[in-house]
Amino acid sequence: MDIQTYNPSEVTFPESVTKVLIVNNALPQPADVGYEYTLMGTKQDTCRALADSALFDACRSLGKSIVEADYFDDVLLYHYATRNDSIYYSDVKLLPEQIVSLCEETGTGAVISFDRLLFNMEKDVFAFPEGYLMGNIKVEIGGVVRCYLPGRSNPLATVFINDSIFWNESADNLSILKYVLPDANTALRTAGQYIGAKVYINFVPHWVNESRWYYNGMGSRWKEAAAYTSGQKWNYAVERWNSIYKNAKDWKGQAKSASNLALCYEMEGKLEVAQEWATKSYDLFKKNVGDDNSNTKLLKIYVGALQDRIRSDKKLNMQFGED
Structure with a gap:
């Protein structure tokens, strides 16, 4: 997206x-x-x-x-x-x-x-x-x-x-x-x-145009959460992805839902929370499939992008004279 x-x-x-x-x-x-x-x-x-x-x-x-x-x-x-x-x-x-x-x-x-x-x-x-x-x-x-x-x-x-x-x-x-x-x-x-x-x-x-993504999955809970995400209903999406993360039976489900949660929190402007979830997803991918996996590389880039946005927000506040 x-x-x-x-x-x-x-x-x-x-x-x-x-x-x-x-x-x-x-x-x-x-x-x-x-x-x-x-x-x-x-x-x-x-x-x-x-x-x-x-x-x-x-x-x-x-x-x-x-x-x-x-x-x-x-x-x-x-x-x-x-x-x-x-x-x-x-x-x-x-x-x-x-x-x-x-x-x-x-x-x-x-x-x-x-x-x-x-x-x-x-x-x-x-x-x-x-x-x-x-x-x-x-x-x-x-x-x-x-x-x-x-x-x-x-x-x-x-x-x-x-x-x-x-x-x-x-x-x-x-x-x-x-x-x-x-x-x-x-x-x-x-x-x-x-x-x-x-x-x-x-x-x-x-303003700068950027690209983001979210993971889909099988099952009604994944489809429902994906529908809220694609519809940009972030508060509902957060609830669904949180539930999926907590009830995931394997690391891959946790990693994907954690990445999706990072996106939702980013869209809500909660960049520090988004970075925490993106880091969780990155750590899971890195631990289970290694540094060379495409998902690991993608999450590493995303974590860096969120870190840049956090720094940028601080500079923006200074440029607009806000604390």
Whole structure:
């Protein structure tokens, strides 16, 4: 079954920070840098790709994702240049006096800045003997995002970006392929939007999709308990799985029902209790079938996941100013 877990951000802001400013402190790479286009085995020497809009899209996408997380009171996007050099590949931090000026100008308490963002795009179009064309685009994204607070000489946090995005399409001819594959500028802009929407998790609490499972068994009691579990009626499911665990005639019934109890308690938010039951299940599997058994390995992962959730909850409480 699929579940969503709420996770803390990597960066913890002071409670006083209720508004943040997104800044583009990166310089766009030249149009003739970082783009290689191969057409039917021949590299094209006239290809160009503009990265200016991609940088802005990355900032806007980051700001939009942070807004949707509903953690800060307000998120602003700074529209003016912050650098006066021309070395596009350099990683340049914002100066402490710049941070103070930006925060005073915008009424924000922190700055999140793209200090470097570079793209490397490879496009390859080739023909198959069957008579159709294939087009591939790969955009590699590398950069640095930092978080700054006024009054600090060093950044609050630094996030290094290293990711990629792909396109793969086929068509009967080049004219049709141009419609289904993005052009160079659009590909860069999409890459910027992608990385902004992905890096946001470092700065705000966020939801993550995860998978869980529960064991089925023969007999009316197992089917009844499974029905309550699949219907997410956790209090009834706990009662049934507890009964099955206590009355199990072999270790395997105990191990499976203990794992199911761990799931039910996790869904009720009782993570410490869930960890205890998952550990019981893991110990039973390990004792009876060994470390290499798939169930033992699965329960070991689950115990670790619950331990991570317990630690995450403590960090979440701190980020939301709760005890």
